Amino acid sequence: MRVLITGASGMVGQNLMRHPGLKRYDVLCPSRSQVNLLDYPQVEAYCREHKPELIIHAAGKVGGIQANMQFQSAFLLDNMDMGRNVVRAARQSGIRKLLNIGSSCMYPRHAANPLREEFILQGELEPTNEGYALAKIATARLCRYIHAEDASFCYKTVIPCNMYGPWDKFDPTHSHLLAAALYKIHRAKQEGVDEVTIWGDGTARREFMYAGDFADFLIYALAQFDNLPDMMNVGCGFDYTVNEYYRAVAEVVDYRGGFVHDLSKEVGMKQKLVDTSRLRSLGWTASTGLAEGIAQTYQWLMATKGEHFR
Numbered sequence: 447m448r449v450l451i452t453g454a455s456g457m458v459g460q461n462l463m464r465h466p467g468l469k470r471y472d473v474l475c476p477s478r479s480q481v482n483l484l485d486y487p488q489v490e491a492y493c494r495e496h497k498p499e500l501i502i503h504a505a506g507k508v509g510g511i512q513a514n515m516q517f518q519s520a521f522l523l524d525n526m527d528m529g530r531n532v533v534r535a536a537r538q539s540g541i542r543k544l545l546n547i548g549s550s551c552m553y554p555r556h557a558a559n560p561l562r563e564e565f566i567l568q569g570e571l572e573p574t575n576e577g578y579a580l581a582k583i584a585t586a587r588l589c590r591y592i593h594a595e596d597a598s599f600c601y602k603t604v605i606p607c608n609m610y611g612p613w614d615k616f617d618p619t620h621s622h623l624l625a626a627a628l629y630k631i632h633r634a635k636q637e638g639v640d641e642v643t644i645w646g647d648g649t650a651r652r653e654f655m656y657a658g659d660f661a662d663f664l665i666y667a668l669a670q671f672d673n674l675p676d677m678m679n680v681g682c683g684f685d686y687t688v689n690e691y692y693r694a695v696a697e698v699v700d701y702r703g704g705f706v707h708d709l710s711k712e713v714g715m716k717q718k719l720v721d722t723s724r725l726r727s728l729g730w731t732a733s734t735g736l737a738e739g740i741a742q743t744y745q746w747l748m749a750t751k752g753e754h755f756r
């Protein structure tokens with residue numbers, strides 16, 4: 447099967463590109479300079495010329511809480527435009543299968559945990575990432591509408607929890623919690639700083655999946671595409687507190703300093719744990735433990751000599 451992967455240079459894309467299971471597919475992975483996904487005619491022309499049978503839409507404008515708060519309009523516009531362009535071009539050029547990658551940010555801020563797929567659009571969104579979430583929801587709904595209008599177009603959305611791993615962004619101005627913790631703790635150790643600051647009191651709970659596991663899921667999903675529901679969470683099934691993530695990173699980095707809390711900072715939702723009932727019925731579970739995933743990410747960072755502190 448010929449598969450088009452958007453966002454192949456990103457964290458999800460790079461982990462997928464290196465998965466041995468991808469060798470079974472004829473893969474198209476144009477870079478941004480080959481196809482700018484913000485430009486609809488370019489996307490449609492590429493789809494018509496190369497005729498993929500399935501698209502994995504893994505491109506996006508992605509960042510942590512700081513970047514999302516500062517650039518709400520860009521997170522909304524870029525993600526909405528990319529989602530709209532990819533899904534619309536797929537339909538216009540007759541591509542029948544599409545796997546859209548959503549995000550657990552799509553869930554309402556006060557929804558009960560674990561977050562079940564049917565909770566989407568049942569309440570107010572988390573304000574710190576509202577622009578991003580609106581764009582992700584709009585793209586997921588577009589996939590659903592197209593399938594409802596013509597069932598031969600199977601456009602489905604998977605909703606991963608937070609992720610981390612090789613090819614993540616590590617600079618805290620752009621990064622998610624776990625990568626930011628790795629960056630800050632590594633720097634503190636290098637510079638002999640004996641305290642690292644954690645935003646908030648550290649009791650918020652988050653679920654993080656190793657990106658290599660998510661790549662493994664995507665390979666599984668390619669083989670099981672027809673059995674996937676229209677929308678499905680992809681998570682580990684358990685979460686940790688922010689403080690626990692910092693301690694786990696300190697252990698791997700062998701950082702002996704302490705932590706202080708900056709209570710003036712935004713921390714987002716108190717908990718964001720996705721329900722994995724649908725995923726378990728499909729027969730897939732993540733296999734990389736937290737310490738192992740952090741150690742592999744840190745080894746990768748050290749092997750690349752910090753050049754990926756982007």
Ligand SMILES: NC(=O)c1ccc[n+]([C@@H]2O[C@H](COP(=O)([O-])OP(=O)(O)OC[C@H]3O[C@@H](n4cnc5c(N)ncnc54)[C@H](OP(=O)(O)O)[C@@H]3O)[C@@H](O)[C@H]2O)c1
Pocket residue numbers: 452453454455456457458459477478479481482483484503504505506507508528547548549550606607608609610613614615622
């Ligand atoms: N990271 C997470 O924790 C997480 C959690 C849940 C869901 N997700 C979702 O998973 C997907 C992938 O995330 P990620 O972490 O891999 O993000 P990432 O590392 O930031 O990668 C984003 C990818 O999108 C590409 N891209 C951005 N704008 C583009 C444009 N205008 N034209 C063409 N390509 C463009 C980037 O290309 P360049 O290299 O040219 O910039 C890059 O390949 C996103 O949909 C994200 O919302 C991520």
